Structures are given as C-alpha cells and as structure tokens.
Amino acid sequence: MDLETLCKEIALMETPSREEEKRVLTFAEEIRGRVSRALESEGIEALVSLEGSLAKGTWLRNEPEIDIFIQLPTSYPRESLGKTILPIVKKSLNEFRSLERYAEHPYLELYAEDLRLNVVPCYRVRKGEWISATDRTPYHTEYVKSRLDDKLRRDVRLLKRFMKGIGVYGAEIKVGGFSGYLCELLTIYYGSFIDTLSAASNWKRTEFIDLEKHYADVKEAIKFFGSPLIVVDPVDKFRNVASSVRSEKKSLFTVAARAFLQNPKREFFYPKRVVPYDLPRLKSNVLKRGSAIIFIKFTKPNLVPDVLWGQLYKASRAVSSTLDRHGFKTLRKAVWSDEDKNHVLIFEIENMNLPPIKRHLGPPVFEAEDSKRFLTKHLNSESTLSGPTVEGDRWVVYTQRRYLDPVDLLEDKLKDGGRGIGVPEDLTEAMKDSREILVNMEVSAFYSSNPKFAEFLTDFITGRPRWLESTY
Amino acid sequence: MDLETLCKEIALMETPSREEEKRVLTFAEEIRGRVSRALESEGIEALVSLEGSLAKGTWLRNEPEIDIFIQLPTSYPRESLGKTILPIVKKSLNEFRSLERYAEHPYLELYAEDLRLNVVPCYRVRKGEWISATDRTPYHTEYVKSRLDDKLRRDVRLLKRFMKGIGVYGAEIKVGGFSGYLCELLTIYYGSFIDTLSAASNWKRTEFIDLEKHYADVKEAIKFFGSPLIVVDPVDKFRNVASSVRSEKKSLFTVAARAFLQNPKREFFYPKRVVPYDLPRLKSNVLKRGSAIIFIKFTKPNLVPDVLWGQLYKASRAVSSTLDRHGFKTLRKAVWSDEDKNHVLIFEIENMNLPPIKRHLGPPVFEAEDSKRFLTKHLNSESTLSGPTVEGDRWVVYTQRRYLDPVDLLEDKLKDGGRGIGVPEDLTEAMKDSREILVNMEVSAFYSSNPKFAEFLTDFITGRPRWLESTY
Numbered sequence: 001m002d003l004e005t006l007c008k009e010i011a012l013m014e015t016p017s018r019e020e021e022k023r024v025l026t027f028a029e030e031i032r033g034r035v036s037r038a039l040e041s042e043g044i045e046a047l048v049s050l051e052g053s054l055a056k057g058t059w060l061r062n063e064p065e066i067d068i069f070i071q072l073p074t075s076y077p078r079e080s081l082g083k084t085i086l087p088i089v090k091k092s093l094n095e096f097r098s099l100e101r102y103a104e105h106p107y108l109e110l111y112a113e114d115l116r117l118n119v120v121p122c123y124r125v126r127k128g129e130w131i132s133a134t135d136r137t138p139y140h141t142e143y144v145k146s147r148l149d150d151k152l153r154r155d156v157r158l159l160k161r162f163m164k165g166i167g168v169y170g171a172e173i174k175v176g177g178f179s180g181y182l183c184e185l186l187t188i189y190y191g192s193f194i195d196t197l198s199a200a201s202n203w204k205r206t207e208f209i210d211l212e213k214h215y216a217d218v219k220e221a222i223k224f225f226g227s228p229l230i231v232v233d234p235v236d237k238f239r240n241v242a243s244s245v246r247s248e249k250k251s252l253f254t255v256a257a258r259a260f261l262q263n264p265k266r267e268f269f270y271p272k273r274v275v276p277y278d279l280p281r282l283k284s285n286v287l288k289r290g291s292a293i294i295f296i297k298f299t300k301p302n303l304v305p306d307v308l309w310g311q312l313y314k315a316s317r318a319v320s321s322t323l324d325r326h327g328f329k330t331l332r333k334a335v336w337s338d339e340d341k342n343h344v345l346i347f348e349i350e351n352m353n354l355p356p357i358k359r360h361l362g363p364p365v366f367e368a369e370d371s372k373r374f375l376t377k378h379l380n381s382e383s384t385l386s387g388p389t390v391e392g393d394r395w396v397v398y399t400q401r402r403y404l405d406p407v408d409l410l411e412d413k414l415k416d417g418g419r420g421i422g423v424p425e426d427l428t429e430a431m432k433d434s435r436e437i438l439v440n441m442e443v444s445a446f447y448s449s450n451p452k453f454a455e456f457l458t459d460f461i462t463g464r465p466r467w468l469e470s471t472y
Numbered sequence: 473m474d475l476e477t478l479c480k481e482i483a484l485m486e487t488p489s490r491e492e493e494k495r496v497l498t499f500a501e502e503i504r505g506r507v508s509r510a511l512e513s514e515g516i517e518a519l520v521s522l523e524g525s526l527a528k529g530t531w532l533r534n535e536p537e538i539d540i541f542i543q544l545p546t547s548y549p550r551e552s553l554g555k556t557i558l559p560i561v562k563k564s565l566n567e568f569r570s571l572e573r574y575a576e577h578p579y580l581e582l583y584a585e586d587l588r589l590n591v592v593p594c595y596r597v598r599k600g601e602w603i604s605a606t607d608r609t610p611y612h613t614e615y616v617k618s619r620l621d622d623k624l625r626r627d628v629r630l631l632k633r634f635m636k637g638i639g640v641y642g643a644e645i646k647v648g649g650f651s652g653y654l655c656e657l658l659t660i661y662y663g664s665f666i667d668t669l670s671a672a673s674n675w676k677r678t679e680f681i682d683l684e685k686h687y688a689d690v691k692e693a694i695k696f697f698g699s700p701l702i703v704v705d706p707v708d709k710f711r712n713v714a715s716s717v718r719s720e721k722k723s724l725f726t727v728a729a730r731a732f733l734q735n736p737k738r739e740f741f742y743p744k745r746v747v748p749y750d751l752p753r754l755k756s757n758v759l760k761r762g763s764a765i766i767f768i769k770f771t772k773p774n775l776v777p778d779v780l781w782g783q784l785y786k787a788s789r790a791v792s793s794t795l796d797r798h799g800f801k802t803l804r805k806a807v808w809s810d811e812d813k814n815h816v817l818i819f820e821i822e823n824m825n826l827p828p829i830k831r832h833l834g835p836p837v838f839e840a841e842d843s844k845r846f847l848t849k850h851l852n853s854e855s856t857l858s859g860p861t862v863e864g865d866r867w868v869v870y871t872q873r874r875y876l877d878p879v880d881l882l883e884d885k886l887k888d889g890g891r892g893i894g895v896p897e898d899l900t901e902a903m904k905d906s907r908e909i910l911v912n913m914e915v916s917a918f919y920s921s922n923p924k925f926a927e928f929l930t931d932f933i934t935g936r937p938r939w940l941e942s943t944y
Contacts, residue, residue: 204838251837251862290827355762359803365723366676386935390723463858
C-alpha cells in the first residue's frame with residue numbers, strides 16, 4: 001500500500017473522536033478539581049495539574065490514561081507523600097477501585113469506568129533541583145506542548161501505534177522499550193513519523209540525540225551516558241530519556257522501520273494474533289529441534305508489575321548462568337507471566353544429556369599455594385578421570401561431572417528457593433514451595449489450559465518478529 | 473631419599489667413564505681430521521671444529537652426539553653448503569650410513585657404530601654478523617667452556633637427565649622443550665642444579681634471564697621477545713635461547729622442580745615405563761568418560777622429523793578448530809607418530825552427538841546491506857528452526873546443523889585431504905588416500921599391534937605426569 005495513504009488511514013483510526021476527547025477531558029478536569037479541593041480542605045497547599053498524554057493531546061484513541069499530578073512545596077516531608085497525601089486522595093475518590101503503587105515512588109492507580117487514572121504526588125521545584133523522580137513531569141508536559149502542532153500530534157500517535165505494533169512501546173521493565181515522552185521527543189527531533197523511521201533505519205551502534213544542545217562535546221556525553229541510545233532530556237541535561245530502552249528493542253525498532261519503509265503494511269501497526277500450535281504441531285516442532293525446552297513454573301502473589309518483572313528477569317539470568325556454568329548451553333530464554341498467579345521461566349538448552357567427563361581449569365602453575373591445594377584436592381580424588389596436568393601455564397584436570405541432567409541440577413539448586421544461585425529474595429519462597437520443572441511436552445497440560453501462554457510459547461518457538469514473515 | 477645422596481648417585485651414573493670419554497673423543501678427533509683433509513684436498517679453505525656437548529664435556533653417559541662444524545669464509549656461496557660441501561663430506565665418510573637433513577639448514581647425519589654424528593657447515597663470522605642459523609654455535613661452545621668447571625659440568629648433566637626424565641628436554645619441534653645449550657646457561661646462571669630447580673619452582677608467568685646484561689631496560693626487552701621464558705643468548709642479544717620452549721614445557725619444569733625438591737626421587741630422572749592397559753581395562757576407562765576419542769590414522773613417507781612434527785601439529789590444530797567450529801568441543805588433543813609409517817591425530821571430544829538446532833549469529837542490525845543478505849538467506853530457508861530475530865544489536869537465527877556426528881564432518885572435510893581446513897600440503901595426499909577415522913574402541917586392533925602406541929594412549933588417558941603419581 002502507498003505509504004501516505006496508509007499513514008492517513010492509521011491516523012484516522014488512532015485519533016480520538018470529538019466525543020471521546022470531550023468526555024475524557026471533562027472527566028479528567030472533574031477529578032483534578034476534586035483532588036485539589038480535598039487537599040485544600042485538609043490545609044495542604046498544592047498545585048494539582050493534568051499531565052501526560054492527555055495534557056499533550058497525544059493519547060491513542062480508546063486508550064486514554066489520565067495522569068493527575070499533585071505538585072507540593074519543597075518543604076513538604078517526603079515520607080508524607082505516601083502516608084498523608086495518598087489517603088486523602090483515596091478518600092476523595094472512594095467510589096473507584098484503587099491500588100497503591102510503590103515502584104520507585106508512591107502513587108495511586110484508580111479504575112474509573114473504562115478509564116485508568118494515575119494520581120502522582122511530586123514536588124514543585126526549579127529545573128535541576130529535582131527532589132523526587134516525578135518532579136520533571138510538569139516540565140516535560142510544558143516542553144512537549146510548546147513544540148507540538150496538530151500535524152506532529154498526529155505523527156506522535158502513528159509512532160506510538162507503530163511501536164506498540166512491533167512490541168517496543170513502553171518504558172516499564174517488562175518491555176524495556178520507548179516511553180510516550182520518548183516518542184514525542186523523537187517526532188519533534190526528526191520532524192515527522194516517516195522521518196523518524198528513516199532516521200531509525202540508519203541508526204548506528206550508538207545514537208546520540210540532544211534536542212536542546214546541552215552538550216558541546218558529544219564524545220564526552222556519549223561516554224557519560226554509556227547507552228546504545230541516548231536522548232538527552234530537554235529539561236534535564238543529566239538524564240537520558242532512552243535509558244530504559246534495551247539494546248534489543250532499539251535494534252527491533254531499526255529493523256522494523258527499515259522493513260516498513262520498504263514495504264508499508266498495516267500489520268506493523270496491528271500485528272496478526274498468534275494462532276497457537278495444536279498439540280501435535282507443537283510436539284513435532286519441539287522434537288525436530290532436538291534441543292530441550294525447560295520450563296520452571298511457579299506461583300507468587302502480588303508484586304507491582306515493575307518489581308515482578310525485574311525479579312523474574314533476574315531469576316531468569318540466575319538460572320541460565322547456572323545452566324551454562326554446569327555445561328548446559330542456554331540457546332535462548334524467555335519469561336512469561338500473567339502478572340497474577342502463573343509465572344514461567346523458559347530456557348531452551350542445546351544438550352539434555354552431558355557426558356560424565358568435564359574439563360576443570362585450575363590455577364596458574366606459578367601460584368604455588370593454589371597449585372598445592374588443587375593437587376591435594378584432585379590427585380587422589382575418586383572423580384578424577386584424567387590428570388591433573390598442565391596446559392599452557394594452568395593446571396587442569398578432567399573430572400566427573402556432578403550433574404548429567406539439567407533437571408537434576410535445577411531441582412537441587414532450587415530446592416531451597418534458589419537464593420544460592422541468585423534468585424531474588426521475593427521469589428525464593430514461591431520457587432521453593434510451588435515450582436514445577438517441566439521439559440518439552442511435559443508442558444502440554446498447562447499449554448492446553450492457558451491460551452495466553454500457548455500464544456506466547458508458539459511465538460517463542462517461531463522466534464521471529466511477526467511483521468517479518470512476508471516482508472523479504 | 474636425601475637430595476645430596478640422590479644427586480651424587482645420578483651424577484655417577486650419567487658421567488661418562490674414562491673409557492667412553494677417551495673412545496668418543498678419539499673417534500671424534502679422527503673424523504674431524506678426515507673431514508678437514510678432504511675439504512683441503514678439494515681446495516676449500518675451512519676451519520673444521522668439534523662443537524656441542526662433546527666439546528663442552530656435558531654429554532650424558534652412553535648418549536654422546538658428535539657435532540663437527542665446518543666453518544667457511546663468508547665469501548663462500550650459500551647454495552654450495554648443501555651442493556658442494558656435504559657431498560665431499562659424505563664421500564670422505566662413505567663407510568657410514570648417512571642422511572642429508574634440510575630442516576632450516578643443510579647438514580649431514582651419520583651413523584658410526586653406536587654413535588651419531590652431525591656434520592654441519594656454517595660461516596666463520598664476527599659476533600652479530602650471522603649469515604646462517606648455525607654460525608653462533610662455535611661461539612656458544614667457547615662461551616660455555618669458559619664458564620664451566622667440573623662441578624658445573626656434573627650439574628649440567630643432572631639437569632639434562634632431569635629434563636629428559638620429565639619430558640621437557642629437546643628444542644626439536646616434537647618436544648618444544650629445553651635445548652642442551654639452554655641447560656648449560658641455566659646451570660651457569662643459577663650456579664648449580666639444585667639452585668636451578670629452586671629458581672624454576674618460583675618462576676612467574678614471564679621469566680627474563682640475561683647472563684651478560686645485554687639489556688638495561690628489562691621491561692622493553694620482555695616486550696621485544698614476548699615469550700613466557702626469555703634467556704638472552706650471551707653471544708647474541710637479539711636471540712632468545714628459550715624461544716623453542718612451549719609454555720606447557722616451562723610449566724611442567726616448574727611443577728616438577730617443585731615436586732622434586734619436596735620429595736626427591738629417582739623416578740624424576742628415570743620414569744617408570746608406562747604399562748599399557750589391557751583391552752578390557754582400556755575399554756572400561758574409555759567408556760566411563762562418556763566422551764568420544766577420535767583417531768585419525770594415516771601414513772606418510774619420509775619427512776625430516778622437525779618438518780613432520782611441525783606439520784602434524786598444524787594438522788591437529790586444523791582438525792580441532794574444525795571440530796570446535798561445528799560444535800564438537802575438543803577437550804584434549806595429542807599427536808602420535810613413529811616418525812616412519814604410522815601417524816595418528818587424537819582428539820577427545822565432549823559430545824559425540826549434537827542436537828539438530830544450532831545458534832547462528834548474524835551481522836549487527838545497523839549494517840543494512842549485511843542484514844539484507846542475512847534475511848534473504850535465512851528467512852525462507854528450509855533449515856531455519858527459529859528466527860531470524862535480534863538479540864542485543866545482532867541478528868540471530870536458529871538453524872539446522874549440517875553435521876550431527878563428528879565422523880561425518882571429518883570424513884567430509886578430509887575427503888580431499890583437508891586442504892580446505894588447513895591441513896598442510898605435505899600431508900594432504902596421505903590424508904586423502906590412507907586415512908582411517910576411528911572412534912573409541914575401534915582403535916583396538918592398532919592398539920594391540922603397536923606397543924608404543926599402546927603406551928602412548930594409556931599415558932594420554934591417564935593424562936598425568938608420571939612423577940606426579942605418588943608425590944602429593
């Protein structure tokens with residue numbers, strides 16, 4: 001399809017209708033007023049403002065998110081943000097279901113009809129004198145509003161939808177992608193949606209974007225930030241707006257942009273749903289690889305999503321390095337969670353069975369004490385198969401491997417919850433009590449009972465961005 | 473046993489008897505005279521001299537080696553060394569069986585009764601104005617003779633025997649160890665056999681020995697030579713006498729010296745012979761490792777030992793990196809040869825069977841042309857199992873492995889002789905025509921028929937210096 005026509009069509013679908021705009025803004029203004037009055041009546045001096053995509057006019061149709069910020073004077077005590085301010089807000093909006101969130105910063109999440117509402121306390125500070133993590137937000141809103149016109153707002157929406165479609169949208173830990181603010185800055189910087197994609201197609205190993213020219217010495221700045229993508233915050237020269245973007249997500253954006261410009265298609269914005277393999281197909285796909293896919297399934301009550309995903313990823317790294325250290329080469333890994341009851345760490349390993357023999361590298365021969373200890377340990381050991389001897393300037397011994405089967409290894413290392421191998425504290429109990437370790441088709445019962453997981457696993461096995469299918 | 477007593481006993485056994493000394497020196501002098509006269513009668517002006525361990529009085533009892541050097545004027549044409557000089561010598565000593573050798577430099581090897589005789593042409597040059605590789609030898613003889621007394625000669629013999637016993641004696645490529653000249657220099661430098669061992673026990677990653685203090689800046693000199701063991705030649709500051717010593721042999725000397733000083737035993741000088749496993753024992757030892765030992769056996773007529781071993785080692789590296797590149801992890805490797813008809817490359821690999829799936833790393837995503845080529849190749853390929861996708865900033869695809877069995881791989885890569893994987897030219901024909909690839913007990917016929925090979929393989933499987941057994 002023609003690029004212009006397609007963009008017009010998508011923009012039309014993603015721009016909120018007049019009715020939506022009016023309804024949401026009216027509602028937001030009403031909430032803002034209620035919060036403001038509630039605080040006033042408690043004698044708290046605060047500026048309550050509407051921020052975020054709603055204030056900037058860049059939200060996607062049918063996906064509004066209302067961000068209400070409570071800007072407090074700097075004299076206000078920090079511990080009271082959660083203890084005093086949030087309860088007042090909660091009480092004033094008590095007809096809505098609410099959740100207190102404490103990722104880095106306390107805030108309130110409310111569910112009002114079909115709308116999600118965040119109420120966030122922060123400090124009203126001068127630029128650069130930040131006290132809490134969210135004090136920059138009002139400045140972000142102001143900066144973006146001053147730079148956007150209707151055409152750019154349209155293009156921000158296209159970019160957000162494109163990023164959602166290819167799975168790189170969202171700064172939360174689960175995704176590790178591009179925030180809404182980052183989408184706005186990119187659109188402002190490059191001048192349009194298409195120009196952003198063209199630029200991203202040619203992004204190099206390290207990209208440095210500095211809208212307000214805070215840095216004269218770009219090389220020094222790149223060294224300072226040390227990320228593959230650096231977008232200097234216009235309102236704070238010491239902050240990289242893209243610090244949450246993982247290398248993989250930056251890469252995905254580059255390759256998707258390149259593919260889209262070459263062959264513009266709706267699927268980039270609205271990917272087809274994955275149709276899970278039926279069981280026989282799953283089985284044949286798993287078997288023909290000859291690898292072993294290991295699932296560690298466990299349950300764990302409520303953690304804030306950002307905390308949960310952070311810990312799941314950490315646990316995944318801990319397990320995969322344990323597998324690698326014991327000779328089971330991890331080819332790929334993934335984490336799945338319904339953010340509620342079911343969590344699954346997935347590892348595809350090259351070899352299910354290892355031979356008994358393993359190479360064990362000892363100390364350099366010129367370390368006399370270490371050498372002695374090494375010899376004492378291995379020379380008359382039952383498990384020594386060859387050696388000790390020297391190779392280059394190191395001692396080496398060929399010894400009997402302790403774990404020939406990865407499931408034995410994992411059962412052993414996780415029986416106490418996995419603290420010893422680096423599973424984070426919050427997950428160890430669940431690991432200890434509820435874990436199931438499944439290999440290949442042993443996952444089929446859970447697969448059949450959980451369509452979301454089935455989609456995820458099918459996608460994992462395919463292992464290919466969905467838009468890639470028919471592009472080349 | 474007491475160190476002093478043991479050393480005395482060994483010295484007694486290794487010092488040639490008066491009769492041997494007289495007989496060998498008389499014979500050497502006779503040969504020297506005959507060579508000298510033969511050249512004179514052909515009108516060639518040359519100084520014929522006795523060099524090497526015989527001239528220095530450091531040969532081991534019953535192992536004399538007579539080195540006769542023909543020192544020619546620098547005006548003599550280089551190509552005539554082999555073409556004119558050697559035939560004259562050969563003719564003058566025609567009652568002996570002789571072999572012309574051309575490793576780096578032409579020389580003649582003769583077998584006279586129970587003695588080996590080398591006749592080596594070189595140039596009579598001033599120090600530093602070397603023309604051929606052997607011009608330094610007369611200076612070496614002179615230097616060593618001026619530094620040794622009877623006590624040091626005794627200690628040189630102890631050191632040589634010790635190094636022979638632990639398998640690090642000899643600068644030839646097969647061994648990659650310590651030359652006789654190097655033994656002499658170490659003894660001179662440290663002052664005695666025992667002091668040499670004490671020092672070697674404490675050798676560090678890099679050792680620098682400069683008897684004549686040629687270098688003021690030791691750091692620079694170490695960088696210049698870049699070896700783990702540097703012994704600056706007293707007669708040539710640009711030559712490292714220890715350049716032939718492989719890291720492993722230096723390490724073995726260190727650890728053996730340490731063990732010997734702690735527990736002095738005859739076995740260090742005279743190791744017990746390896747008793748080959750009988751077949752059932754061989755079988756059980758091979759099986760319990762669970763690895764695969766692969767033998768590439770082939771035949772090849774006459775090559776000078778230094779050339780042969782150089783090429784065998786090169787072929788061994790070529791094969792092992794081919795195995796590694798295709799996912800068969802080489803744990804250990806060795807080369808065996810009778811230097812005549814039978815040559816065997818030995819590889820112990822961790823895994824005999826690999827799973828079909830393999831990870832294939834592609835180009836960085838920011839290389840647009842490479843990315844396109846990679847996608848074109850893998851996106852619709854039959855052998856793609858997962859992907860392509862991105863990991864970090866690289867493309868990656870999981871694809872079907874071509875070789876699941878290492879023997880298939882090797883048969884395929886060696887069917888033309890292995891030129892494509894780096895088997896040296898001189899061996900490719902033999903590789904092509906005569907190779908047999910055997911796994912584990914398939915070697916048993918050859919093992920049973922060749923006791924030397926059986927010893928070697930038993931030693932390989934034990935994989936431990938023989939003196940180590942009962943030391944710790």
